[in-house]
Amino acid sequence: MEKSFRVSLSSWISYQHINEQNILNAVSIEKDVDGFHPLNIGRLAMRGREPLFVPCTPKGCIELLHRYGINIKGKKAVVIGRSNIVGMPAALLLQREDATISIVHSRTKNPEEFIREADIIISAVGQPNMVRGNWIKPGAVIIDVGINPVEDTKSPRGYRLVGDVCYEEACKVASAITPVPGGVGPMTIAMLLSNTLISAKRIHNFQ
Ligand SMILES: NC(=O)C1=CN([C@@H]2O[C@H](COP(=O)(O)OP(=O)(O)OC[C@H]3O[C@@H](n4cnc5c(N)ncnc54)[C@H](OP(=O)(O)O)[C@@H]3O)[C@@H](O)[C@H]2O)C=CC1
Ligand SMILES: Nc1nc(=O)c2c([nH]1)NC[C@@H]1CN(c3ccc(C(=O)N[C@@H](CCC(=O)O)C(=O)O)cc3)C=[N+]21
8 A cells, every 4th residue: 555655656746747848848839829839939039930929918018009009119118027928028029019128137236227218118027016106217108017916904805906016106207007907917818819819710721
């Protein structure tokens, strides 16, 4: 009994250890609606190549900029955060749109120096109210990706959601800012549906 338990325990451990890279490599690139497969990310990074799918949250950020008529070409943009799912692909997309980008991360010294220069700010950090009003260039456009729960005893859930940007301060300085909730979050979901539709149409040779 004990011996067989040991054997099954070791196989259980190898089953439970989900390896992110193995999973991402296993997803068929034609069905990679998250846009996380290394081939898709590689194509996103290369000039003259097109990814089959653009990651949903960064795609939603660019869609918001387009829909609100915000010019990206030639603008200074800062992306705060460099994760594989948001910050890095957001920076690649802005660069593809001919912005000049800076990427700020946890090892950046004096992040506000970079942020103050930017015409467009995309923040994907996960730190409530990190970006203050006096870090923002007057007239800048702010896309706040952060979804951060903060304790709020007055809310029925016991918490409320805030972004990475101090909204009350930033809305006085920015020319446009996305709220949290009701900003990028719902766009992510819409872009996942958009990518799923693109995938289905391609698979069925549908226009
Ligand atoms: N609205 C939406 O649809 C989505 C929202 N989110 C939200 O966006 C936020 C970020 O998500 P995700 O990218 O997955 O998070 P990760 O934790 O994977 O990445 C956070 C990034 O922020 C950087 N960072 C951390 N602290 C600081 C700091 N003090 N100053 C500057 N940079 C810092 C990290 O730097 P380093 O690389 O050096 O560690 C890292 O690159 C979260 O709040 C998450 O919930 C995420 C996905 C979708
Ligand atoms: N591989 C991966 N893919 C993701 O897509 C992913 C992830 N990891 N890690 C965590 C973040 C977070 N995220 C959210 C998406 C939408 C809302 C959303 O729609 N929020 C609503 C509010 C919802 C509420 O009130 O609870 C809003 O902002 O209006 C929130 C959070 C996706 N993420």
